[in-house]
Structure formats: C-alpha cells, structure tokens
Amino acid sequence: DIQMTQSPSTLSASVGDRVTITCRASQSLSSRLAWYQQKPGKAPKLLIYKASSLESGVPSRFSGSGSGTEFTLTVSSLQPDDFATYYCQQYNTFWTFGQGTKVEIK
Amino acid sequence: EVQLVESGGGLVQPGGSLRLSCAASGFTFSSYEINWVRQAPGKGLEWVSYVSGGGETTYYADSVKGRFTTSRDNAKNSLFLQMNSLRAEDTAAYYCARVNRGDQHFDYWGQGTLVTVSS
Numbered sequence: 001d002i003q004m005t006q007s008p009s010t011l012s013a014s015v016g017d018r019v020t021i022t023c024r025a026s027q028s029l030s031s032r033l034a035w036y037q038q039k040p041g042k043a044p045k046l047l048i049y050k051a052s053s054l055e056s057g058v059p060s061r062f063s064g065s066g067s068g069t070e071f072t073l074t075v076s077s078l079q080p081d082d083f084a085t086y087y088c089q090q091y092n093t094f095w096t097f098g099q100g101t102k103v104e105i106k
Numbered sequence: 107e108v109q110l111v112e113s114g115g116g117l118v119q120p121g122g123s124l125r126l127s128c129a130a131s132g133f134t135f136s137s138y139e140i141n142w143v144r145q146a147p148g149k150g151l152e153w154v155s156y157v158s159g160g161g162e163t164t165y166y167a168d169s170v171k172g173r174f175t176t177s178r179d180n181a182k183n184s185l186f187l188q189m190n191s192l193r194a195e196d197t198a199a200y201y202c203a204r205v206n207r208g209d210q211h212f213d214y215w216g217q218g219t220l221v222t223v224s225s
C-alpha cells in the first residue's frame with residue numbers, strides 16, 4: 001500500500017500570507033497526485049490534479065508542484081475563504097489520502 | 107450540472123446492516139467509475155471501495171473487505187453500498203465520488219450521508 005504523509009498537520013497563517021503544504025509518498029507516483037480542500041460539514045472540493053493542473057474554476061492563487069514522491073500545494077496569498085483543511089491524494093495505485101493539513105487563522 | 111446525492115445513513119447497532127445509495131444526475135452515469143470514501147468524525151478521508159462503469163469490477167479497502175459490497179444500477183443512475191457486520195469504527199460520513207475519465211482523481215463528490223454504529 002502507498003502511504004501518504006502530509007506536513008504540517010496544522011498551519012497558522014494570516015490573510016495575505018504565502019502558505020505551502022507538503023505531501024510525501026512512500027513510493028513514486030509519477031504525477032498522479034491531487035489536492036482537495038474541505039470545509040467543516042462539506043464534501044471535499046478538487047483543487048489540483050496531475051500534481052500541477054488547476055481544476056476549472058479554482059482561483060489561480062492555488063498551485064501545485066512536484067513529481068515522484070514529493071509534492072507541494074502553495075497558496076500565494078491566503079484569503080479568508082481559504083481557511084480549511086487540505087488533503088493530498090495519490091491515485092497511482094488505488095487511492096490513498098494524506099492525513100490532512102488544517103489551515104487556521106493566526 | 108453533475109450531482110451526486112447520497113442517502114440511507116442512520117443509526118445502526120453493532121453487527122447490523124445498512125444500505126447506502128448514491129443517486130447521480132447530469133452526466134452519463136454508466137461511463138464513469140465511482141468510489142465510496144468515508145470520514146470518521148474529526149478524522150481524515152479514507153477510500154472505501156471502487157466500482158467500474160459497468161459494475162463488473164470492484165475493489166475494497168482491507169478495512170471493509172468481506173463486509174461491504176458495492177454495486178450499481180445504471181438503468182436507474184444509482185450506486186449502492188451494502189454494509190454488513192457493522193462495527194463502531196465504521197461510524198463515519200460516507201461520500202460517493204466520481205472518477206475523472208481522463209485521469210483517476212475524484213472530480214465530483216456527493217454531500218455525504220452519516221452512518222453511526224452504536225448500541
């Protein structure tokens with residue numbers, strides 16, 4: 001099974017900050033990695049797929065990078081609507097999620 | 107507009123059974139693979155099961171293998187998750203999620219249905 005490790009688990013930031021979340025896989029994924037945003041009581045929302053492709057309708061302040069076993073999600077200038085929990089997901093072999101990163105207000 | 111709507115959740119005793127449904131609309135249901143994903147209260151996301159577009163192929167997480175069965179009725183644009191021998195650790199919100207056809211990520215999710223296993 002492929003294990004996904006996200007860091008940090010919690011991130012405190014202010015509006016306007018640049019934030020970066022890291023996701024590491026236990027084996028190579030090529031670029032078969034997605035990022036999702038989830039708010040309390042809501043379903044996850046797709047942000048990024050194929051490691052760096054922005055889903056239609058997602059603001060351009062979100063970006064993804066990486067390949068192989070190390071990936072990052074970056075929010076260039078955090079907005080009030082971005083305070084949420086973020087999950088990475090590998091889909092190279094079945095599907096596995098990272099444990100999540102909660103972005104909270106500093 | 108693509109929509110996935112889950113139903114069938116509720117309170118069930120340990121050892122009991124429950125059948126979840128996911129009603130799809132806004133796309134050609136039979137052309138898409140669908141998964142079930144769950145989230146225990148305050149916890150992260152866990153992939154549960156997969157079914158191919160025609161329903162002939164299924165996969166399951168080890169945690170539910172032998173207890174859960176996923177199926178679909180393409181004539182009714184519906185997906186099902188039959189859950190037997192339920193345990194307290196199966197308590198979670200259950201989501202159905204569509205697999206993107208050009209890639210394998212999940213592009214649309216339902217709003218979820220809550221299953222509580224408790225005596």
